[in-house]
Amino acid sequence: MKTGAKILIEGLQREGVETIFGYPGGVVLPIYDELYDSPLQHILVRHEQAAAHAADGYARASGRVGVCLATSGPGACNLVTGIATAYMDSIPVVALTGQVPTSLLGNDAFQESDITGITMPVTKHNYLVKKTEDLGHIVREAFYIAGTGRQGPVLVDLPKDVTTREIEYEFPENEPVVLRGYQPTYRGHARQVDKAVEMIAEAERPLIYAGGGVISSNASSDLVSLAETLMIPITTTLMGLGAIPCTHPLNLGMLGMHGTRYANYAVTESDLLIAIGVRFDDRVTGNVQTFAPNARIIHIDIDPAEIGKNKKVDVPIVGDVGAVLSDLLAKVRKKQNDNWMERIRVWKERHPMKFRDDDVLRPQFIIRELSNLLLPDDVIVSEVGQNQMWTAQYYCFRKPRTWITSGGLGTMGYGFPAAMGVHFACPDRTVFDIAGDGSFQMNIQELGTVAQYNIPVKVAILNNRFLGMVRQWQELFYDRRYSFTELPPVDFVRIAQAYGVDGIKVESCEEVRPALQAAIDCDGPFVLDFRIEREENVFPMVPAGAAINEMIGGDTE
Template sequence: MKTGAKILIEGLLRQGVTTIFGYPGGVVLPIYDELYDSPLRHILVRHEQAAAHAADGYARASGRTGVCLATSGPGACNLVTGIATAYMDSIPMVALTGQVPTALLGNDAFQESDITGITMPVTKHNYLVKRAEDIDTVLAEAFHIAGTGRQGPVLVDLPKDVVTNEAPDPGPLKEVSLRGYNPTFKGHLRQIEKAISMIAEAERPVIYAGGGVIASDASPELIRFAEMTGIPVTTTLMGIGAIPCDHPLNLGMLGMHGTRYANYAITECDLLIAIGARFDDRVTGRIQSFAPNARIIHIDIDPAEIGKNKVVDLPIVGDSRQVMICMLDRLTGTTDRSVWNEKISHWKVQYPMACPEDGVLRPQLVIKTLSDLLDGEGIIVSEVGQNQMWTAQQFCFKHPRTWITSGGLGTMGYGLPAAMGAHFARPDLPVFDIAGDGSIQMNIQEFGTIVQYDIPVKVVILNNMYLGMVRQWQELFYDRRYSYTELPSVDFVGIAAAYGIDGMRVDSADQVKEALTAAIDTDGPFVLDFRVEREENVFPMVPAGAAINEMIGGEKK
């Protein structure tokens, strides 16, 4: 016989978990007691939200399921933003929460919250475990559901008596079988053959690759497929890194802050091949005008995404990688796409995603310089807002899983804790968090965690003393009425110093390279406070409700 807590920790180890992120509290005391002399590494964060984001960052950087742990009530509720972030971006995560004893459930007991009820809309599935005997099976199911099909977060709620009670040793790991859950991995052969012939017929095809390509580790297949067919590739925010930024067939990001040439290519293409992407409104702009002349092939593991936002001509349900392997096997001959690719090259020259270099300390210059210094070898995490878009536009990503950002939910405060998680997944790589002065203050308490575990995350704050993206919209669409978007100057170097972290304030463009080099050369964490041009905007930009070729900014100067 073993206690539920012991079965839980042993179950985590059997799933191959090495690191979890958490915060203790009353009802999880038995679990923490079990952790005390367990080989499982537990990282104590400073706020439960950070535990969820760190588990998420760990998952994105490694491809393995991230795990977080919190107590009942407020602890569990604080995980919710992090769980919702993972859900929107289909990130595999298992969230463990403590719960009041089963006898008190529903009694409004101290620190009770109905966390399975609260998280139902933002989890792939969740469990309230009622018996110690069920822990092992539930845990195996949770990891199976989180990590297969369209991945996502699964929450397991554990009442205190369930982890203190004893149950028989569960024995060896059993295979999970759920009659209500059978994801389709292999694409339908006839559909794949149809796709091959549609591709052969197309004169102006474009591949639109999303986060599904990253999730299924299909980057090599995507690149081979593009090269064999000569089809240019644009990626969503979530798909960045699937094809190297400097690959001749890469069009960069599409959509609201995408490149002009990607958006023009979409608008003029006669065949759109969507792979692991979901036609999000930030990508499509006015949906009726998105790829208006194209037949559409949509490859996705989630059948519910097909036809959800846009009617498609050929659906292929399956894992991106498996489907592309199957397509690669069947490709015959090549079609000459030189006219189409020349047209795109012309757009690339005409409308480059240029970095302004005019001696002013502009945020784009910081990102561009960092990109040059790292040469694509590192993990870049972002917060949300202008900092995120400038990084997506200016950083030259060369590998999948090196760009970590909250795409779907757009969670400010995501970056710093996710960067911590990314470090534990890939301790061999330098990890940078690109932040704004607004979002860094949403989880700045994690400086404490960084110091405690000597996590060498470098924080790059693009400090414009504004909530920049909102200010940009106010400038462009609300007659410059900056309603509650101005922030006072904060001494971030001073805050870092108070936690025991080195930092540097940068006030001019000619210090940028030196400052970033200093950060790279520092072994431990480092905070850089760049006082950037305050009213710099993210361009090009598709205004809300416009077609994606109706962009403002980004013309050739």
């Protein structure tokens, strides 16, 4: 006989789970009791939101399903932002929540919340387990759904009596999960692939627009091979950074609202846009009517619902990005696009990414220094806002899964807890969270967690005492009326020290490199408080609703 809790833990182990992030509470006591002497590593966070982000960071860095655990009611509700973050970026996470006993369901019992109802719009699927007998197969289904097709979070709600009841149960051996309502398409349709090959052969100004789907599909090397065979430049979305090394001659960097000028110009002038694992998000397209106005579009994505959702495309290919790319690679012929490459070279030369390199402590300088110091395998996590955009623009990502950021939902407070998760996915690599003073304060309590487990996450706070991105919009579009965006000064080093974490305050350019090196050399967590130029802006920028070739700022001409 096994309790439901035992079945759950056994199920997690069978799925290969090693680390879970969680926070105990009343109705999950049976699960925690089972965890007490299980080989699973449990990391006690300081707020459930951090557990969800840590599981998400773990998943993004490793490519495996991340797991978080919270109690019912407030515990479950605190996971919601983290679950929504994972949902928007298609990250495989299994969220386990406690629930009041089935006999009390719907009675407004203590710490009851309808978490399956609440998370319905932000999960790929969710379950309320009503019988212990169902628990084993639900755990298997949850991991299967989270980790296959277009990945995403799955929540499993576990009433207390379901986890305490004892039943006879053995997990089936070698029996695949079969769901008649869930059969993702992995192979692209051969005729569509042929059409794409033809279109590519005809194109004179082709461009690849690659996104997070390339990363989730582990298809970066196929992407680069395709680009090299056909001499097609690649621009990536925020989520696609790292899919092609920043140093690669075909790399155009990021496109969209804060993209490079040359990437946005290339999109606008291209006659063929090959969109791979992307979803034509408004932050990428600007005014979608004027996005890639001269181009025919090939769109490769595993989710048929993304095809034609925001932009009409000419050749849709539904399938796993990696599978489709290797089919394409087998069929395309080598090609040169000399005139087009020359045009792009001129744009790159005329409009390089540039910031004022002076004595003032500027965030771009700090990021460039960090980029020079870290190894290609080291992982950068960011918060959301200016810190995120500067990092996307100035950090040189050389490998996939070394850039971890909340793209779709744009969750401030994501980075620090996600960085903890990244550490457990790749404990030998240096992990930096590039933060703003606003974002860091949204999950600053996790200093307790990194101190307790000596998680060597380094936090580089670009401290401008503003909610910088909102302030930038107020400066540009609201007549500098800084409505509720100024933050009082905080001594982050002293806060860190109070938790037992080391830190340094940095106020000048000369101090940057030694400070970064000190953080890298430190065996444990480390906080760097960079007092940066307060009103530095992220440029170039496409104003909301404009065409992406109508950028402001950051031009050198």
